[in-house]
Structure formats: C-alpha cells, structure tokens
Amino acid sequence: MKVFREIRELKEYLKIERIKAAKDRKFPKTGLVPTMGFLHEGHASLLQRARQDNEIVVLSIFVNPIQFGPNEDFDRYPRDEDKDLALAEREGVDAVFLPSVEEMYPHPTATKIKVEGLTERLCGASRPGHFDGVTTVVGKLLHIVQPTNAYFGQKDAQQAAVIAQMVQDLNFDVEIIPCPIIRESDGVALSSRNVYLSAEQREAAKVLSRSLQKLQSGVEAGESITAGEALKALTEAIQAEPQAVIDYVEIVHYPRLNPVEESTILKDAEEPVLVALAVKFGTTRLIDNVILMKKGEALHV
Amino acid sequence: MKVFREIRELKEYLKIERIKAAKDRKFPKTGLVPTMGFLHEGHASLLQRARQDNEIVVLSIFVNPIQFGPNEDFDRYPRDEDKDLALAEREGVDAVFLPSVEEMYPHPTATKIKVEGLTERLCGASRPGHFDGVTTVVGKLLHIVQPTNAYFGQKDAQQAAVIAQMVQDLNFDVEIIPCPIIRESDGVALSSRNVYLSAEQREAAKVLSRSLQKLQSGVEAGESITAGEALKALTEAIQAEPQAVIDYVEIVHYPRLNPVEESTILKDAEEPVLVALAVKFGTTRLIDNVILMKKGEALHV
Known part of the structure; x- marks a missing residue:
C-alpha cells in the first residue's frame, strides 16, 4: 500500500499504474472512497465494495475545512492516522491520499461548486455552506483521482443525493455508488x-x-x-x-x-x-x- | 471529420480513439476548442494551435443559454452550421461536438461552478451570472471531452483568467492555453x-x-x-x-x-x-x- 501526501505524486502513481495496465491492453477501473478519516467499519464496508468492483482502490483522508461552519468541530474533529492506515492495509487499499490543508488549498479557493435546491433542506438548513464545501472538495478529488466509481455511505443520505446531482449536472465521468449504513449491535449508526x-x-x-x-x-x-x-x-x-x-x-x-x-x-x-x-x-x-x-x-x- | 450531437456518442468515439492509441502504447493528447460557433479566423487560429499540439482535436459548438442574461442576445446569436463545419474540416478537426440545449441541459441544472472575485469586475459587473454560466458549461465540456489542452482566445481575456482560476482551484487535469486576438486588417478584433x-x-x-x-x-x-x-x-x-x-x-x-x-x-x-x-x-x-x-x-x- 502506497501513501501519498502530494497531489502530484498520487497522479504520477495513478498514471504509471494505468500505463502498466494499458500495456497489457487492460483498462483498469479505479474506485475512490473519499473520507475524513478516523475510520470505522462503515468506511471499511465502502472499501470492501470498492475492492470488489475495481482494480485500483484509492482511499482519501482529508478533514476538509471548507465544509465546516465557523462554530463547528473542524479543530476537534477526531484524527488517528496510524489506525486509519492499519484499517486501509487490512482492506487491501492500493493508495491512501492524505493531503494537508495547504496541499488541497494552497490559496483560499475562489471557486466553488454549488448545488441548489437539494442543499437547502435537512442538514443544509442547519449548516449553511456545508454542502458547497462538500461538493467542491469532492469535485477536486474526482479531478485528482479520476475514478471509475466513487463510494458514499447512506448515513449521509443527503450528501449522496447532492453528489449524484452534481455528477449528473456537470457530466463527471464517474459512477456514484451509495452503500448501506453500518450500525453497532445496539443499532447506533457508526460515526x-x-x-x-x-x-x-x-x-x-x-x-x-x-x-x-x-x-x-x-x-x-x-x-x-x-x-x-x-x-x-x-x-x-x-x-x-x-x-x-x-x-x-x-x-x-x-x-x-x-x-x-x-x-x-x-x-x-x-x-x-x-x-x-x-x-x-x-x-x-x-x-x-x-x-x-x-x-x-x-x-x- | 466526425460530427457528434450526443454526449454518449462523442465519449464512445474518444474512448475508442484512446484505446486504439493505447494498443500502440501511445497516450494521445486531446485538444478542445470550445466555441459558440459562427466561426471566424480567431477560432481558426485556436484550431491551428490545437492541431499543432495534439493527436486528437475536438471542436465544440454550443450557444450556451445559461451564460446569457434575460435581455441579452441568446435567441438572435448568429448561427451557421454548414459554414462552421466547412471551416472545421479545413482546419483538420477530428471531431465536432454539436449538442442541442436539451442534450447539455436535459433538466435545468441545479449545479453551478462559481468563481468569486475575478468574475465581479469588467464584464462580470455588467453581465451578472454570465461567468457562472461560462464556468459551468466549460466544466461540463471538460468532463465530457477530458482534453489534455483547452484553447481560449485572449479577446475574452477575463474569461481565460476565470477559467484558468477554476481549473487551478478545482484541480482539473487540463492545460489552459490562451491564444492571441486576431484582428481584421483595419484593426477591429474578430467577433x-x-x-x-x-x-x-x-x-x-x-x-x-x-x-x-x-x-x-x-x-x-x-x-x-x-x-x-x-x-x-x-x-x-x-x-x-x-x-x-x-x-x-x-x-x-x-x-x-x-x-x-x-x-x-x-x-x-x-x-x-x-x-x-x-x-x-x-x-x-x-x-x-x-x-x-x-x-x-x-x-x-
């Protein structure tokens, strides 16, 4: 398993993997599982599905500041890189993308992807701007990784719907795969x-x-x-x-x-x-x- | 020269061209020249530059309704498909993408790509929403064609700057190539x-x-x-x-x-x-x- 902290390195790796496969006249499918880390069995289920469907599996771990409101938990959001890498290794991930905030946003982004309508209800009503941050960072990750498939948990059902709408409206060349909620034995959804x-x-x-x-x-x-x-x-x-x-x-x-x-x-x-x-x-x-x-x-x- | 009116057909064509080249262990570069048609020698100069730089040249012709304001000239914007196709043929274009409004916007788009700051001055001040329409349609075209290079005339210098900002902020995998203004012999810029x-x-x-x-x-x-x-x-x-x-x-x-x-x-x-x-x-x-x-x-x- 490779770990990349720079966009350039990840893209170079993916290019080489795709060239290798093309030399064998294959066109390898890439699965992307975008996460904010502190991985649990819900994330593991996405990685398992991605492993089944694709030749190359990329896990991204990035706590995206622009999807947090000013009074939300960006600073205290839990992080545990060692545990995350162990889980990724266990699930057979090929490449982990672990960029810094500076790597993803070398300057404050002037550009946002905004989905109207779907983002105004539910979590969008109580977290203004949240989904603009989500769609923008997912757009960036889709451009960096260029996956065939991208996997999202249905616990964030609105997020999955918003991203599917973005992909459809902007003709992103990717399949969005929603995956079921994973729960503890007492029913509580993993988070x-x-x-x-x-x-x-x-x-x-x-x-x-x-x-x-x-x-x-x-x-x-x-x-x-x-x-x-x-x-x-x-x-x-x-x-x-x-x-x-x-x-x-x-x-x-x-x-x-x-x-x-x-x-x-x-x-x-x-x-x-x-x-x-x-x-x-x-x-x-x-x-x-x-x-x-x-x-x-x-x-x- | 092929002419495509459907996204699916264009993507299929590009996939096959890329597979052909990959079988020869080549990775063909694709150049995209996005236009609104009614082509003149300014557009021709973009196509010539694209032809020099790339194995595959795609010309898109689409009068994009969402970049026109309610009192602007969308309906009367000049169109001449036959003349455009003749010019494209002359410049050695491989594929012309000529979608209908319904093909590009089967439903009104809920998603927009918005660049802040750069879009507020100059033409942005007198044409509110114009650049959101431009960045959104260019984003769509970049996803459909997945070009290595995309060519924009410097007559719309602000447009070239806005698109370059979008590409940088959202990590689009494309090079934006600005090309000089072409003028009539009396100095008037072609338009x-x-x-x-x-x-x-x-x-x-x-x-x-x-x-x-x-x-x-x-x-x-x-x-x-x-x-x-x-x-x-x-x-x-x-x-x-x-x-x-x-x-x-x-x-x-x-x-x-x-x-x-x-x-x-x-x-x-x-x-x-x-x-x-x-x-x-x-x-x-x-x-x-x-x-x-x-x-x-x-x-x-």
Missing part, C-alpha cells in the same frame, strides 16, 4: 463523531435508530401510518429522551428531497422515502436515517 | 457579433482597437503614461465617436484582475496589465483589450 459522546449520551443515542427502525418495521409490515403521524411519533420518542435535542426530523422523497405531504400513507408512497434526523447530544450532533422502499424497488441516487 | 453591426457602426468600431493600440505603442516606446492618464485618454477617444456608448474601460493587473492604481506608470508595472473595454454600438456590445507586458515577459493565465 466518527460517536467518540465525542459520554457513556450516558451514547446510551441515549440509541433512541435514534430505535425509533427509526420501529417506523421502518411498521411500514414494511403494512401499517397505514401517514407521514404526519410518523413525524409526530418520531419527534415524541426523541423528545422523551432528556439528553436529546432535535435539530430536525424530516420525511422527504429520495433522492429528490422534496417533502412528503403529511397526509401521504408511507407504505403507498410512489417513490422511495427518506426519513432523516439530526439530533444533538450535548455538543455532539448525530445524524441517522432510514429509506423506505417498496419491495423489489432499487435504491439509486 | 461573431460583428455581423450585427451596420456599415456605419462597423466603421465607428475601429475607434476601439485604434485607441488601445495607440496606448500600447506609446507604452512600448517608453512613454511615462499613468493608468489614470491612460483611462482618461481612452475614454475621451471613444466618447469622441458619436456611435459609441461606453460600458466600461478598465485597467487591471492580469490575470488577477485587481485594479492598477491611477498613479501607476504603466511601463513600470510589476505584473502584466490588461487594458480592457466594452462598448456598445447600437444594441451590439463589443469587447476588446490589449495586455501590456515587459519585454521578454511571458503571458500566462
């Missing part, structure tokens, strides 16, 4: 930010997955619950947990993210439905979601 | 929009190049004119032409586009200096410019 939680908050955080999964099982079992009823039930369940402070609970179509009408019976919705929430436990903001689909319906972003 | 001019306006339009070139020769001959004096002289010369209505006359550093102080003696400026103007003749808005450089200084964007 690098879980490390911020006290023992008591970690216990309280179970309310998110528990209430989302209760809703999902009900709908899948054929219950005729409306979007309005579901919102009320979720909100009440989370509010019953004294540690939890709701940022948002929303029910929207996926991947378009337009709101589902309150009167819509969820099991009869014509498109996949995203039930998404962001909840604070102390200073730690967690997100989680489920996507409700008809039997046999395939998820795409 | 597809010259076709709008009446005989009288065409005659009057000579004031632009005449006054710019007078300034340039003076500075090159060692005259100690300041930026403020130059602005005044240019403005007066153009105002003396009754057909001409000034949109702007500006003197800025190039390619950063920050204003040159009025007291700066132009021949002593530390960086290249762009003297740029936009002037209306009737309803037709023409732009022209000169770049003042020290002897031996090389222009880059």
Whole structure:
C-alpha cells in the first residue's frame, strides 16, 4: 500500500499504474472512497465494495475545512492516522491520499461548486455552506483521482443525493455508488463523531435508530401510518429522551428531497422515502436515517 | 471529420480513439476548442494551435443559454452550421461536438461552478451570472471531452483568467492555453457579433482597437503614461465617436484582475496589465483589450 501526501505524486502513481495496465491492453477501473478519516467499519464496508468492483482502490483522508461552519468541530474533529492506515492495509487499499490543508488549498479557493435546491433542506438548513464545501472538495478529488466509481455511505443520505446531482449536472465521468449504513449491535449508526459522546449520551443515542427502525418495521409490515403521524411519533420518542435535542426530523422523497405531504400513507408512497434526523447530544450532533422502499424497488441516487 | 450531437456518442468515439492509441502504447493528447460557433479566423487560429499540439482535436459548438442574461442576445446569436463545419474540416478537426440545449441541459441544472472575485469586475459587473454560466458549461465540456489542452482566445481575456482560476482551484487535469486576438486588417478584433453591426457602426468600431493600440505603442516606446492618464485618454477617444456608448474601460493587473492604481506608470508595472473595454454600438456590445507586458515577459493565465 502506497501513501501519498502530494497531489502530484498520487497522479504520477495513478498514471504509471494505468500505463502498466494499458500495456497489457487492460483498462483498469479505479474506485475512490473519499473520507475524513478516523475510520470505522462503515468506511471499511465502502472499501470492501470498492475492492470488489475495481482494480485500483484509492482511499482519501482529508478533514476538509471548507465544509465546516465557523462554530463547528473542524479543530476537534477526531484524527488517528496510524489506525486509519492499519484499517486501509487490512482492506487491501492500493493508495491512501492524505493531503494537508495547504496541499488541497494552497490559496483560499475562489471557486466553488454549488448545488441548489437539494442543499437547502435537512442538514443544509442547519449548516449553511456545508454542502458547497462538500461538493467542491469532492469535485477536486474526482479531478485528482479520476475514478471509475466513487463510494458514499447512506448515513449521509443527503450528501449522496447532492453528489449524484452534481455528477449528473456537470457530466463527471464517474459512477456514484451509495452503500448501506453500518450500525453497532445496539443499532447506533457508526460515526466518527460517536467518540465525542459520554457513556450516558451514547446510551441515549440509541433512541435514534430505535425509533427509526420501529417506523421502518411498521411500514414494511403494512401499517397505514401517514407521514404526519410518523413525524409526530418520531419527534415524541426523541423528545422523551432528556439528553436529546432535535435539530430536525424530516420525511422527504429520495433522492429528490422534496417533502412528503403529511397526509401521504408511507407504505403507498410512489417513490422511495427518506426519513432523516439530526439530533444533538450535548455538543455532539448525530445524524441517522432510514429509506423506505417498496419491495423489489432499487435504491439509486 | 466526425460530427457528434450526443454526449454518449462523442465519449464512445474518444474512448475508442484512446484505446486504439493505447494498443500502440501511445497516450494521445486531446485538444478542445470550445466555441459558440459562427466561426471566424480567431477560432481558426485556436484550431491551428490545437492541431499543432495534439493527436486528437475536438471542436465544440454550443450557444450556451445559461451564460446569457434575460435581455441579452441568446435567441438572435448568429448561427451557421454548414459554414462552421466547412471551416472545421479545413482546419483538420477530428471531431465536432454539436449538442442541442436539451442534450447539455436535459433538466435545468441545479449545479453551478462559481468563481468569486475575478468574475465581479469588467464584464462580470455588467453581465451578472454570465461567468457562472461560462464556468459551468466549460466544466461540463471538460468532463465530457477530458482534453489534455483547452484553447481560449485572449479577446475574452477575463474569461481565460476565470477559467484558468477554476481549473487551478478545482484541480482539473487540463492545460489552459490562451491564444492571441486576431484582428481584421483595419484593426477591429474578430467577433461573431460583428455581423450585427451596420456599415456605419462597423466603421465607428475601429475607434476601439485604434485607441488601445495607440496606448500600447506609446507604452512600448517608453512613454511615462499613468493608468489614470491612460483611462482618461481612452475614454475621451471613444466618447469622441458619436456611435459609441461606453460600458466600461478598465485597467487591471492580469490575470488577477485587481485594479492598477491611477498613479501607476504603466511601463513600470510589476505584473502584466490588461487594458480592457466594452462598448456598445447600437444594441451590439463589443469587447476588446490589449495586455501590456515587459519585454521578454511571458503571458500566462
């Protein structure tokens, strides 16, 4: 496994790998897994999928300052390079790209990629500018790595939808592959930010997955619950947990993210439905979601 | 010469050409010349340079609606496909990409690429949103064609600077090659929009190049004119032409586009200096410019 801290070196490596393969008359597929590091089994699942699909697997680790707001956790975002490299090695990654902030932004960027509409709801409403930072850095990474496939976890369901929209609108030559949420055995979605939680908050955080999964099982079992009823039930369940402070609970179509009408019976919705929430436990903001689909319906972003 | 109207077909063609070359263990360079058609010898000079530098030359012709303001000339912008294809054939173009608006924008784009700062002055001030449309469509074309080099005329000096900034900030894997302005024998810069001019306006339009070139020769001959004096002289010369209505006359550093102080003696400026103007003749808005450089200084964007 190679580790690159400079764009130039990574590009040179990829060029040589592609030339080698071309000499054998092959056109190797490259898979990119863009992350902010502090890797967990959710990231590992993306790397495994990338390993299955591609000849070359590139993991990028970069805590991207321009997607954090002024009062957010950029400085204290957890970092553990040694552990990350060990996990990457274990998953058979070919190249890890670990640039510094100066390498990615030698000057403050004058250029941003902005997706309108999709970025205004859910996390976009509480984190203004966040998605512009995400799409801009993902655009940069796609240009640097030029992958065939790029892998994104569905825990950030809105992020996956926003990036898919960007790729479609700007004709990026890449396939965006959304991958399922990975959870702890007690249901809590894996997140690098879980490390911020006290023992008591970690216990309280179970309310998110528990209430989302209760809703999902009900709908899948054929219950005729409306979007309005579901919102009320979720909100009440989370509010019953004294540690939890709701940022948002929303029910929207996926991947378009337009709101589902309150009167819509969820099991009869014509498109996949995203039930998404962001909840604070102390200073730690967690997100989680489920996507409700008809039997046999395939998820795409 | 091949003509493609669909993105999928063009990409398939480029893939096959690249595979062919790779089988011979070559890595063919591709040159892209993006245009809005109604081609003239200015465009021809870009194609000639692209032909020199690359194995594959792609010409795109697309009148991009999202770079026109609501009261601008999108609908009446001149088009002549047959003449354009004849010129392309003459210049040895390999592939012409001629997409419809529906092919480039199957839905209104939710995504834009925006360059801040550089786009706020000069043409950006009088054409709000114009450069967002330009950077977005150029981003799309770069993703579709994946060229090694892309060629832009220096008549749109600000456009070349904005695109170079975008390419640098977003790590696009392409070289931006600025090419000199081509002029009629009487000095008027070639422009597809010259076709709008009446005989009288065409005659009057000579004031632009005449006054710019007078300034340039003076500075090159060692005259100690300041930026403020130059602005005044240019403005007066153009105002003396009754057909001409000034949109702007500006003197800025190039390619950063920050204003040159009025007291700066132009021949002593530390960086290249762009003297740029936009002037209306009737309803037709023409732009022209000169770049003042020290002897031996090389222009880059």
